[in-house]
Amino acid sequence: MSTLENFIVEAKAAAYVNDGAPQASCRAGSHDIGYGRGDWRYLDSYFGGTDFLGQEIVWREEQPIWAMNYYGHILEPVLIDAGGAGAVVKKARAALYREGRFLGDFSLGVGKRRFESASTGDIKRFLGVERIFIGGVEAYRLQFHGGLIRP
Numbered sequence: 001m002s003t004l005e006n007f008i009v010e011a012k013a014a015a016y017v018n019d020g021a022p023q024a025s026c027r028a029g030s031h032d033i034g035y036g037r038g039d040w041r042y043l044d045s046y047f048g049g050t051d052f053l054g055q056e057i058v059w060r061e062e063q064p065i066w067a068m069n070y071y072g073h074i075l076e077p078v079l080i081d082a083g084g085a086g087a088v089v090k091k092a093r094a095a096l097y098r099e100g101r102f103l104g105d106f107s108l109g110v111g112k113r114r115f116e117s118a119s120t121g122d123i124k125r126f127l128g129v130e131r132i133f134i135g136g137v138e139a140y141r142l143q144f145h146g147g148l149i150r151p
Contacts, residue, residue, distance in 0.1 A: 005123050011035040011042035013097040017090050050082040068146030076139040085140040
């Protein structure tokens with residue numbers, strides 16, 4: 001499992017957080033960012049912007065082995081827009097990935113904004129939520145879940 005988890009963290013850090021190179025859409029209207037190393041391949045494919053839905057998949061030797069689904073949205077557009085939320089999320093997730101993980105509880109202040117993420121489970125099966133608070137008000141929320149894919 002640690003090899004898979006290490007690859008997921010590596011791929012997440014290289015893709016969205018580091019503005020990875022967009023790939024051709026694999027589905028009409030999707031935004032796709034991929035990453036690969038050796039027999040491993042990762043794809044983050046999502047729709048939307050301010051409110052968005054997506055899926056991340058990891059393949060090993062062309063077999064899908066792990067996936068995560070997510071839905072995020074702005075709750076308080078007067079306090080934050082998609083660009084502002086994205087900047088906070090990228091900074092916070094980069095710090096989380098530097099710890100070598102993407103699950104568990106994590107919190108980071110980014111200026112006057114506070115990013116918080118919490119999840120239960122492990123890489124095999126998990127459920128979580130990330131939020132951005134501004135002045136104590138929840139302005140952004142993303143819910144996620146996923147785990148291993150088995151035939």
